[in-house]
Amino acid sequence: MFTEEELRKVEELKSHYPSNLSAVMGVLHMYMDKYGHISDEGVTYVASLLDVPEEKVLGVVTFYEMYHQHKTGKYKLQVCTNVSCMLRGSDMVLKTIKDHIGIGIGETTDDGLFSVHEAECLGSCGTAPMMSVNKDYHENLTPDRINELIDQLKAQG
Amino acid sequence: MTDYQPVILPGTPDLHKIDVYEQHGGYAQARKAMGMTPEDIIGIVKDSGLRGRGGAAFPTGLKWSFMPKDGEKPNYLCVNGDESEPGSFKDRQIFEFNPHLMIEGILIAGRALRIKAAYIYIRGEYEAWVQMVEKAVADAYAKGYIGEKMKETFGTDFACDIYVHRGAGAYICGEESSLMNSIEGIRPYPRVKPPFPAQVGLWGCPTTINNVETIANIPVIMDKGPEWYKGIGAEKHPGPILYGISGHVNKPGVYELPTGMLLTELINDVAGGVPDGKKIKMVIPGGSSMPPLRGDQLEGIRMDAESLKEVGSAIGTAGIMVMDEDTDITRILTRITHFYKVESCGQCTPCREGTGWMLKVLHRLLEGQGEAKDLDLLHSVAKNIEGNTVCALGDAAAWPVKFTIERFRPELEAELQR
Numbered sequence: 418m419f420t421e422e423e424l425r426k427v428e429e430l431k432s433h434y435p436s437n438l439s440a441v442m443g444v445l446h447m448y449m450d451k452y453g454h455i456s457d458e459g460v461t462y463v464a465s466l467l468d469v470p471e472e473k474v475l476g477v478v479t480f481y482e483m484y485h486q487h488k489t490g491k492y493k494l495q496v497c498t499n500v501s502c503m504l505r506g507s508d509m510v511l512k513t514i515k516d517h518i519g520i521g522i523g524e525t526t527d528d529g530l531f532s533v534h535e536a537e538c539l540g541s542c543g544t545a546p547m548m549s550v551n552k553d554y555h556e557n558l559t560p561d562r563i564n565e566l567i568d569q570l571k572a573q574g
Numbered sequence: 575m576t577d578y579q580p581v582i583l584p585g586t587p588d589l590h591k592i593d594v595y596e597q598h599g600g601y602a603q604a605r606k607a608m609g610m611t612p613e614d615i616i617g618i619v620k621d622s623g624l625r626g627r628g629g630a631a632f633p634t635g636l637k638w639s640f641m642p643k644d645g646e647k648p649n650y651l652c653v654n655g656d657e658s659e660p661g662s663f664k665d666r667q668i669f670e671f672n673p674h675l676m677i678e679g680i681l682i683a684g685r686a687l688r689i690k691a692a693y694i695y696i697r698g699e700y701e702a703w704v705q706m707v708e709k710a711v712a713d714a715y716a717k718g719y720i721g722e723k724m725k726e727t728f729g730t731d732f733a734c735d736i737y738v739h740r741g742a743g744a745y746i747c748g749e750e751s752s753l754m755n756s757i758e759g760i761r762p763y764p765r766v767k768p769p770f771p772a773q774v775g776l777w778g779c780p781t782t783i784n785n786v787e788t789i790a791n792i793p794v795i796m797d798k799g800p801e802w803y804k805g806i807g808a809e810k811h812p813g814p815i816l817y818g819i820s821g822h823v824n825k826p827g828v829y830e831l832p833t834g835m836l837l838t839e840l841i842n843d844v845a846g847g848v849p850d851g852k853k854i855k856m857v858i859p860g861g862s863s864m865p866p867l868r869g870d871q872l873e874g875i876r877m878d879a880e881s882l883k884e885v886g887s888a889i890g891t892a893g894i895m896v897m898d899e900d901t902d903i904t905r906i907l908t909r910i911t912h913f914y915k916v917e918s919c920g921q922c923t924p925c926r927e928g929t930g931w932m933l934k935v936l937h938r939l940l941e942g943q944g945e946a947k948d949l950d951l952l953h954s955v956a957k958n959i960e961g962n963t964v965c966a967l968g969d970a971a972a973w974p975v976k977f978t979i980e981r982f983r984p985e986l987e988a989e990l991q992r
Binding site: 436438439442445473480501503539552 | 700761
């Protein structure tokens with residue numbers, strides 16, 4: 418499932434640690450990047466690549482927030498609603514998104530393009546309110562900036 | 575206001591680039607350290623009075639002295655950049671604007687601790703910053719500052735590796751023993767201590783865990799000397815510190831200043847005061863788990879470990895969260911408790927069950943279904959979590975509830991009436 422180049426990256430990750438098990442998080446990130454979520458098949462594959470028990474990999478997958486076992490929207494909007502963002506407008510961010518694409522926390526648009534998630538403090542307290550879209554941070558949000566961003570993503574499809 | 579000039583985040587353009595860092599004296603302190611004994615380096619760090627910047631403010635030199643000198647097993651260093659405490663957003667600035675200062679600090683610490691390798695643990699959501707740090711590490715390898723080549727570069731018999739380990743969105747991994755389990759690739763439940771990491775850490779080997787900001791202070795101490803460092807800020811908790819100021823202030827952000835600054839000066843002068851001249855209702859001085867302070871008790875409070883302890887709070891990560899007079903305290907407390915419920919790893923029953931219980935009661939209050947006796951119930955649940963868990967997450971969940979009820983009871987009762 419990984420290309421030769423990706424397999425080389427797995428070997429490099431393994432070389433960072435005295436135990437293959439330690440590479441499991443890095444390899445799971447690679448799998449998520451490629452497939453968007455980690456299926457049962459993905460757990461089996463990662464375990465076989467590292468020659469570690471599947472149960473160990475599953476234990477890691479199910480613990481962390483960022484490893485998804487099910488599909489999310491193509492654009493995963495993670496809105497921070499923790500205190501610093503709450504004080505500076507996370508309610509507005511959620512409302513603007515809801516008004517624009519009709520979904521709230523935990524929902525995905527019918528076309529599978531967007532999903533909205535509540536995020537725990539993403540470390541942008543000084544530039545609140547914020548949300549991340551997949552890997553990118555968007556900070557100091559205003560309704561106009563949110564609407565523009567969503568329109569851009571829609572146009573990209 | 576102070577005339578202090580920043581040294582951790584000096585604002586030099588392009589300082590994240592290795593060539594620019596070198597032009598400004600970068601890696602000279604690592605070179606110097608390689609010609610010193612580990613004991614001498616630890617002595618300098620001890621003399622400086624540096625205390626950890628990750629939350630507990632433990633003396634760094636003392637922590638380093640716990641590492642064995644000539645064990646058979648390899649020694650390791652973990653640099654904690656998990657930074658998931660709400661209100662804390664400072665390590666990210668070092669990753670972005672001065673990553674080589676951290677890398678140079680690792681090399682000096684590495685020599686002092688006789689390490690085989692260091693792992694920089696960065697929270698998974700900081701993917702952009704993971705890439706920035708990986709680039710900086712790769713550039714330092716290419717220059718021969720890390721790995722086997724450093725023996726030749728620095729003319730030393732010491733060499734170590736530095737790797738970046740990316741987390742995946744779990745606050746508990748900021749706890750040092752969870753962080754080690756996370757690096758080992760197993761479920762990151764906190765470990766029971768003792769044994770302490772300096773005896774049994776990563777893969778059963780001696781390990782030291784330091785915060786990113788702590789490590790970034792090391793080259794500064796080597797450069798300017800422990801006397802200079804000790805002369806900055808508070809006597810018992812000296813040095814520069816990165817204050818993260820957020821919430822209801824006009825100029826939120828990260829500010830590098832001496833420790834021991836007046837909280838009111840930081841809020842009013844440094845961060846531009848509260849919008850629309852409103853009064854302050856609550857300040858959390860060091861990240862969401864620290865005991866909150868009332869707006870009317872801020873006068874004269876200084877931001878250092880000892881001063882905050884005296885007023886019944888703690889410095890934590892120096893992430894100052896400011897809330898104005900219109901803030902709904904019940905809503906804030908509910909959101910904080912929601913965080914600790916979601917982030918509880920579930921290993922200890924008081925934390926796993928207690929956080930959920932507190933959240934349920936708080937939701938009842940928010941929805942107007944609460945009674946005054948619920949405040950006593952919340953206080954009692956918090957007291958039963960506090961001190962009864964393997965790690966400090968139990969306290970982190972309990973303190974905001976316990977101290978908010980103790981310090982804001984009339985306010986909460988008034989909110990109950992509405």
